[in-house]
Amino acid sequence: MEIPYTVTARPDTGLWNAKVGIWLFLASEVMLFGGLFSAYVFLRLDADPGAWPHGLLNVPVGTMNTAILIASSVTVVMAWASLKMRKFRAYWWYMLVTILCGVIFLAVKLVYEWPQKFDHFGAFIKKDKLEKYEKYLGNHHLAEKGLAPRTEVSGHLHNKEALHDESVKEYEIAMDPVNADPTNPAMDRPHFLYVPPTDKIATIEKEDVEYANMFLPKHSAYFASYFTITGLHGAHVLGGVIVFTYLWLPVGTKLYKRNPEHLANRVEVAGLFWHFVDLVWIFVFPLFYLL
Amino acid sequence: MSLKGFHIVFITLSTVLALGAGAWCLWIDSMHGTPAFRVGAIGSFVAALGLISYGIWFYRKMKRLRIIT
Structure with a gap:
């Protein structure tokens, strides 16, 4: 049996299956991160004067990671647009750059930022x-x-x-x-x-x-919030990198040869997830690094 | 919302972040007089200009190519 509306949109809604699915998923993600951000804000507002660490995180490193994620959002859109224009080679390169951006972001977190705290x-x-x-x-x-x-x-x-x-x-x-x-x-x-x-x-x-x-999560409410939110965000980045790698590997090439629009739809859905993950970071960066 | 629409929203919010980061750098510099933050402010405002230019370019290109889903 063939599943309908995996490539073409359903006429009455104008949406194909995966797009409905990803937006429902992202709605649940908004609630998850929204709850965590709210918890952080209230913990901070309730802290004694001077008890909440401020200026502890490395702003230049955080800025670099922010720039990397914004760049990766640009490249994932370019990868999708390349597929729409049936330029598979360009898609392949843009996707590779997106994957590398995700890997660099994670490496900075796991090799530099977090170990520095574990050792403090x-x-x-x-x-x-x-x-x-x-x-x-x-x-x-x-x-x-x-x-x-x-x-x-x-x-x-x-x-x-x-x-x-x-x-x-x-x-x-x-x-x-x-x-x-x-x-x-x-x-x-x-x-x-x-x-x-x-x-x-x-x-x-x-x-x-x-x-x-x-400086572990049990050190203080600050580090508990910091590691929970950045850890969860990092897990999302890792998830995105895994999906992009799957679509970039020969599996993607085979799907492109069979039905290029189907691959374009998959990349669009993965790209929507990636944009959400990057959007979360747009809130994490000022909240933890600057304010 | 399509990826194109979400991308425009994302670039808009990134521009707001860059402008905010620039203002934050100026504020820190005015309080502590740290030249590094002045450089940071310039960098942030330049990044904001770059994001605005890119956003306009992207919107026009997508409109021209009619990649609207």
Whole structure:
């Protein structure tokens, strides 16, 4: 039995099957990401002054990834238009560039951005012990300027065994510049760039620490939101890359030879999904990197 | 909505993002006086102009080729 309306549109609706399917799917995706973005916004609005990290993410790297995704949206449309004009060679090249853009985006996330956070450590000092670590926190200086106090000493954890070994009583942290030189006015503002830890070591007694962890989802509501939303978005990018690769491989060539319009329809549907994924990033970038 | 229509919406929102990023860079520069952000603002506004030009070119080309589904 042949399934109707896989290539030509149904006369009364003007739509073919897959287009209805993808828009229904994208409607559910809007609800999924909409819920997560709402959660992020409310968590942030409810956070104590100064408690929500700001300017922690690397804006130039985020900008580069944004440009890569916008470029990939252009190339996927060009791939589709090439099929419509029956220019298979051009389609093949545009699709290859789209796949490469997706792969580069994921590589930047998985090889550069995320590991940098996995390797970073933060210890939140108990309220009654803040004075003891004033030389790392600089809260007197911040109070003079009317800024929110710091409660965290962060950087590269030297003795990683301290995370699990209860016999180790201290954390040895190669501090971030903000803790190594806390009264420097340049440290009062966010950097929006990656600033490597210094070689200045702070020794923090475990009993003075409220909570300590690597920059993982369990570190804070900020990192939980960050990894959930960027992780889910990354999974969507991976899904798109897999579909594009399938359509780019000889399977696509065979389908093109049999029915070029059918392949064009498949690329259009995949392209609609890709545009949605890129659109999500258009919201992720300002929300996490800039604001 | 076809891919063509969604692409135009996407390019429009990308242009808004580029303009917003440019304004954000100027705001950060005015607060902290960091020249790198001035460069970022110029880059963002140039990108916005590029996206507008591309959007117009794309719309005209699609109209001319009648690739409307």
